[in-house]
Amino acid sequence: MCDPVTHREPHATIEDARAGGHDYEIVEPSASPILESLRAFGYSPQTALADLIDNSISASAFEIRVQLHWMGSSSWISITDNGDGMDEKTLVAAMRLGSQSPLNDRSKGDLGRFGLGLKTASFSQGRQLTVMSRTPKAENLHVRQWDLDVVQRTDEWRLLTEAPSEISESMAELLPDSGTVVALGKLDRMLDKVFGAESAGSQADFLKIVDSVRRHLELVFHRYLSRSRPVRIWVNGQQLIPWDPFLRSHMATSTTGKESIWLAGYEVVVEPFVLPHKSKLSEAEHEAAAGLDGWNASQGFYVYRKDRLLVGGSWLGVGGAKEEHSKLARIAIEIPSTLDHLWQVDVRKSSIKAPSGMLGDLRRIARATKKDAEEVYRFRGKQTASRLAKEYVVAWDAIGHRSGGTSYRVNRRHPLVADALSDGLVNKTAVERLLRFVEETVPVTQIGIAVAESLDSTKGPFQDEGLEVRDQLEFMHQRQIAKGKSSSEALDFLATAEPFIYYLEIVQAFREDLE
Template sequence: MTGSFITALPSAGRLMASLRDIGYDLPGAIADIIDNAIDADAATVAVEIAADGADSWIRVSDDGVGMNRARIDEAMRYGTRADYGADSLGHFGLGLKTASLSQCRRLTVASRTAEADPPVIRRWDLDQVLSTDSWELERVRAVSAPSRLLEPLEGVGAGTVVLWEHLDRVLPRKPTEGMTARVLRTAVDDAREHLGMVFHRFLDGEAYGRRWPFGRRRLELSLNGEPVEPWDPFSRDEARTHALPPQLLEYTDAYGCAVTVPVKPYVLPGQQFFSTADAHRSAGGPKRWNRHQGFYIYRRERLIQAGGWNRLRTLDEHAKLARIAVDLPPGQEEQFGVDVAKMRVSLPVDLRAGLRAIASGAVAVAQERYRDHLDASTEVVAPRSVTSEAISLSRDWPAIMAVVDDVLEQEPGLRDRLLLRLANADADDDSLLRHGHGT
């Protein structure tokens, strides 16, 4: 005979306040709201950051499908039961609330599904929740809503507006107008760089070509009225960017299913080999050259990690030209340790050896490029295109690498030359095998 059960609801005030510290910065929080707009099939998203002293506000509006009363009530609930599709950027049912309230104390959302429908408006006010310690979601009447909330919905068929007010995590405790203007100018610059990086596949149309193969389009994203431009981490428009052969890694997930991970290594040109000085400066990225070396991990076309080696190697000035795209397979968020803020990733253990090998090959090429940059008399390897056929690394690859490590541990120079040869070899090049057999 079992015992009885009671409903143990968490303290609304304490839980809502504690979830403010889940790990967002301002650009990351704005990006999470844009994820929802993309999931709502928005073609246009406008971000406004308005400086007005203590009354400053941030607004994200879109022309997506919008929400009716039932859907907006569910969307505003913590841990929504939304059925996320294969292409959805959302995952945990927390992003709208946690991202917003990580930056502000009052979140208001207005949405409409058709031009004839009046907008439905819901609000979480942290101070109200703290005072009552209850999950009181406010239903706001349109007649009492601020004009800045409803203006983007005027004259559009459908859409959603997310408004942040009382920006206590963005502004100083007692903000003056001058101080507020300076802080928010920096916020605009940081957000512009971050959004152009995170959503570059949507902004240049690359993502839509894969998500909807029957039509190609671009996301129109603006910040304070100015278009956000995509930032390609791999400088693929540069003639001297070296695209190494794409590869496929395999691992078995927690459910015993074989999972394939596409990996595309790139080596960027040295400074003097960029087409222009501005192109080189732009390629350095928001975090600048050294911190942008490493893995670029994408989840459903959205960038969730921009550089870093995930403890497979350390940052190195001589390796800063190496950047590697890794596409996280659908449904593998748990295996990769993706957090709610979509800002941290952990590599599955079974992938680490294969990724280490790919990284070593790319870094070997990058080091050659770096030396070319230091010595202009050295001939630069001509860039070549990636073929459509990828190299597949089998599940035996970790064992193979273990043997290679043992043999070459005392000969790092020989190892680098071997990895360089592997990185530059065509998929059908068996010369290494012939040399290995003494022919």
């Protein structure tokens, strides 16, 4: 590591001289600790490879081949594209940390952000990064390699100008007439994270990574894959098929259209979707539309930047909890790269935070879309309730008295109350005493005054507590089954009782989850 070098700038003015001049030292960072720390950005294999593909797309590539080569502990990864390629000067600049400032304006097709992605994504998985490239009609290949073991041994910023023959020969075979091959070797983090050490089952685990990478990329780049002049991507020889989270092509998908929201002088476009009920989908369509983690996890906002998905299936802290009866709600957001700093786009381009100036609009759109999605289940729940046409079981009975006035009694026929009174482990007398105490101390007068003063804002049973309603439903469903009812009979019965009569969409979603 170089020792600090002291410089003294010439005084530009007398004032500068009086201020003591501009003495300073150049303090170069220690190479090995810096590069090792860059490995801790939190990439998964899927997000790392997506970040590397960003570079290929930025280089105008329209064919990109990702190959995870299984060779036990010597396994390696290659990403090959037919893009513009790089001359030697450009390649060296690309291998430099912070090759471009996030403050610089980028071209329309440039998906970069910090000038770190090539290095941080690669080092997150392995200790060796080799890049081979050539420009159109160029005779020479250009190669550069970072090897963290070399940097650790020397503690110098040694960017190697050649790679071992076994690596360079394999890469040269992959390289097209114009384009770039990125090779990741010494995959300590990827291999250790997945299976620890080489064993009989390691190759199967490695192939699971291949499948998860494929599915992740089909989502992240689905807009590129489905363009009229598409970018084509292969993972281990299998061409990717775009996965549209909004089922735009399905006639039963509904949308209220695009809405423009202006932030700091730039347009953010939001488009809500309500996906079809599973009765409108084939079994294969329903399974595919569930996404990587299932229907419930896939609801929420999908944030795009230059058609590249940054975050999918998140309510961004403004849409409330992910509930079963709102799982058909998905909302697309397109943000310009000029607002990266306000959205706090991270190095991995897989984490963001909604700007404070948009929280109100996003909350409004999320609530409206979730309400529309819930209406799909509410409608079907009403159909079921209409078919049953049974008398509702209320929680409280109003008792009129000859002397005038009304008192209220807990309905002993309500399934939750009846269950408590019939439980052999519970002291029935104690429960009755508790119910009578509650009945006789209900502050009817205070409630009447409060309701009269704020009738429009009075909360209904379990209002805004959908998860608790779901928990209550699940508990009572199991109790009714324990008493001899079938699952369907139990739900039919509970759908006629408070509070579930007000939340038929939750009952219906729960019913369908059990089917």
